[in-house]
Amino acid sequence: GQKGLMDVLRLLDSVHGDVTVIGKCSEKLYNENTEKLLERFYDVVLEVKRIEGGFLGFEETYTVGVKQSIVMDIRPGFGRFKIGDDGRLVEF
Numbered sequence: 001g002q003k004g005l006m007d008v009l010r011l012l013d014s015v016h017g018d019v020t021v022i023g024k025c026s027e028k029l030y031n032e033n034t035e036k037l038l039e040r041f042y043d044v045v046l047e048v049k050r051i052e053g054g055f056l057g058f059e060e061t062y063t064v065g066v067k068q069s070i071v072m073d074i075r076p077g078f079g080r081f082k083i084g085d086d087g088r089l090v091e092f
Helices: 002-014 032-039
Strands: 044-050 061-069 077-083 089-091
Antiparallel strands (some): 044 061, 061 077
16 A cells, blocks of 8 residues: 555665665556556566466476666566576576
8 A cells, every 4th residue: 555655665765875676576466556656666677477378398487577677788678488407597
């Protein structure tokens, strides 16, 4: 609600300028308007999403990427990944 949003704004205002803040948010936790408002406080917004149903012949797959960025060297874009035998993400 509004109190939670005010708490987040207070927290972000209190953080020193050279600190990296990472916020984690589950899909559909907030309504679309609140989600868009919160995204405006971050320079880069990443998204990790499991692909439901997967593809025939492939393990569980994910899309990982930059949803939004105001940093010139970081452009929005996504890739498809699976989890390799060693536990690392493997792009395909």
